[in-house]
Amino acid sequence: MAVRSAAKSRSEQKPRSTSINKLLKNPRVPFALALLFADAILVALIIAYVPYTKIDWDAYMSQVTGFVEGERDYGNLKGDTGPLVYPAGFLYIYSALQYVTGGQVYPAQILFGLLYIVNLGIVLSIYVKTNLVPWWVLSLLVLSKRVHSIFVLRLFNDCFAMTLLHAAMFFLLKQKWHLGLIIFSGAVSVKMNVLLYAPPLLILMLQAMDVFGVISALAGAAVVQILLGLPFLLMHPIPYLSRAFNLGRVFIHFWSVNFKFVSEPIFVSREFAIALLVAHLGLLTAFAHYRWCRHDGGLPSLLQRRIADLSSFSIKKFYTTSSTLKLLKTEYIATTMFVGNFIGIVCARSLHYQFYSWYFYSFPYLLWKTPFPTFMRLILFAAVELCWNVYPSNGYSSVLLFLVHLVVLGGLWTASPGSPYADQTNNRSTTRKKQK
Known part of the structure; x- marks a missing residue:
């Protein structure tokens, strides 16, 4: 009996040691760890020697002070830069920061430095898991002067939103759709820009799960938003919803990095906003139909199959049956x-x-992912970094940034979409419990 137990123990340890050896033999892994360590030192030096830039931190502290003191009307939560325009998750995070740091900048910078390293670690793990880029390309992820500044010299809430988004993606790559959606919803509660990821995420869920799985995952995400916003929804729902989820904000022309070459009257006009919205929806539809859903017969075909699932919908089936899960490729x-x-x-x-x-x-x-040669990719990367470090932005830098964006988008369109499914012949069924 003891011999069998020892043999079983060795058989369990062998696959684990094999997996560890494979990871260590992959040059991306040790290189990623080295980058993480080196960038941690750089972040510490930036915090120690580069002066902090006062932008939004004081405004954030003013806004969360009102919340901590009991104010639940979003119309009354204001700071130096204006009224609060972020969902409730922002308030909880920055209230905790205020409690830990006493509202002081230097300890907050240290926490944001740690956040930067955590985010970088998650991103590096995504790159290693997808196995797309050469190992040396990982170094590009630590070369941005502007991004270091955003994290440890500006303390923006974008840093928390994107860290949570990348954490959600980490679990989505593992096909943990329900957990990924919950974390994704948490990211949305910090800043609404995360919703830009919502359309492609919905397509992925429709491809990976049947309609019952999609509904339950979306319900979990909705519950997160309701729970986080509950103190405001119960007392002053209209100010909360209108301010925290305002999709019609008009930004100041001076601060625009991408459309500075457009005159201010056009920039703030309703027609310009509608034109960009139409372009956005049109591009999403085109990519969804001709690229993402190509192997499903196109977007209408995928939607028809999921709508057909609703014909057999029942509450009992929703809770008791397994949900078909197709494994999608990580890349x-x-x-x-x-x-x-x-x-x-x-x-x-x-x-x-x-x-x-x-x-x-x-x-x-x-x-x-584009078909461009390596030297062109590096030029495009350098051009974008240059544009984001021109302050204040001007017509030339914004035109260059816009053109580079269009070139990259064109390259992504011409790239071969490939099959989304890890194994077309193996559409395994799994319980909702396992999906979660």
């Missing part, structure tokens, strides 16, 4: 999410300097 999941977000970036009316964090970490990945 396909990451590509669809990153491209969907990038389309939103291209069509955004205004990109402020902190918005660079919305897509910087996906940009090297996107460049290596």
